[in-house]
Structure formats: structure tokens, C-alpha cells
Amino acid sequence: MEKTQALAALSALSQDTRLDAFRLLVKAGGEGMTAGAICEALGVRPNTLSANLSILLNAGLVSNRREGRSIRYFADMDRMNGLLGFLLEDCCGGNPEVCRPVLDTIARAC
Amino acid sequence: MEKTQALAALSALSQDTRLDAFRLLVKAGGEGMTAGAICEALGVRPNTLSANLSILLNAGLVSNRREGRSIRYFADMDRMNGLLGFLLEDCCGGNPEVCRPVLDTIARAC
């Protein structure tokens, strides 16, 4: 991943509503959620959510698909993957024990 | 990790100079780097860097220690650990294959 993409992803995630929405979609997994369902879950107005989803979309962190009148959103785990790889690139200064716990945490989450 | 901390960390990382500085410190590992060395490596003015380091410090992503006239900074991998755990909490909607590549990427980085 390039720095520009990483910055876009990080700055997209560094806002309350967008972080909530993204994590909701991560939890939803392959099923995703419609914009309306996200609105309701988070208690955000449609126009505000729409603006925020489009920022996540632009950052490549989510994708979407029209489904009748609704639009369904999905977390893009590939992009997440790329972001984490970028952040931890060449980490630990050749001392793998330092960041072993990071691996364990993530293994536990999945 | 709580959402407030995660937001602070993400917003700290979502800025060019700070992302560079943090990644530099991740690469430096346990040795860390002095503020001056970071300045030189990134080509940033001391006051600008100082402001940005203090934001990383506040977010808990780096720590520091005075060393004579210099101040040495270190990436805090524990906080990074917490952040990744928070982002991937309950991920994949019960479908572990989806985020397996994320784990592989990180394992390769370390």
C-alpha cells in the first residue's frame, strides 16, 4: 500500500461516525448492511451518514452494491489488510518478540 | 481499548508528518530515535516536529526519554496492539477465512 492510500484510510477512520460505521461493517462480515440499517444502528441522519460513507468509500475501506431501493455496504478487508501491513512494515527493528503480542491479539479477534 | 483512545490514535496517524515519524520509530524498534534525528530524516522543522510528536505522545503511540540535551522517542507497540485489536473486534461475521490474509500480512512484517 502507498502512503497516500494509508493516509486516506487512517483519516477516514479517525472520525467518530465513520469509525463506528466501519466497525459495524467489519462485524457484519460478508452480509454487509444497508445505509438505512447503519443509520438506525448509529442514530445518525441519512445525509450525514451518506457523506461519511462516501469518505470511507473513497478511502477504499468499504464497497457498496445497490439492492432495490437500498444500498448495501461492506467492509473491505483487503484494504484493511494493506493498511496494517503498511503500518507494521519492517517493524520491531529486527526484534520480533516486541510485536509478537500484536499478532496474538489479532489472531484472537478472528 | 476504548473508542476515545482509538480515535486519538487514528487521528494522530492520519497526518503525513506524524505517519512518517511513527513508521520511522516502528522501524527503529527498541533503539528509538532522538527528535533531532527524526527532524533530519524527515526534513521537517524542529517546532513542527515537536508539535506533531506531542500529538503522537498524547495519543499514547510513542513514549520519550531525555538523554542529555536530546530527547529520544520510541514507538509504543502495546498501544498499536490495542488499536489493531479494537479495529478487528469480532471481525469477519463468524467467517474466519475472510480476514486470514490480514494475519498473514502481519506475520510476514514481523
Next chain:
DNA sequence: TCCATGTTTCCAGAGTTCATGAAACATTGG
């Protein structure tokens, strides 16, 4: 065709963030 529903776009104003120059502070050596 017309209306209801779900979502996005546009606009404007309040608030936040950023880099910069100048000044202050802390530590070391003469």
C-alpha cells in the same frame, strides 16, 4: 404515471488543524 421510500448532493457556517516565526526552556561544556 404518480407517489412513497431510500439515498445522495449541495450549500453555508461553526469549529478544528496545520505550518510558521519568534521566544522560551533545559542541558552541557568552557
Next chain:
DNA sequence: CCAATGTTTCATGAACTCTGGAAACATGGA
């Protein structure tokens, strides 16, 4: 002590971000 070095603090203006109301757009059903 005093000067030099390394770093931080402060104040400022320009640029950016966020939210909310109003309006537009897309789809499906009567």
C-alpha cells in the same frame, strides 16, 4: 556563570472538516 545546542511553547492566519436543512435523484409499487 555564560554561550551553544537541542527541543518545546505560543500566537497567528490559511486551509480543511463536520453537520444540518433543503433539494435532487433512483427505484419500486399502485
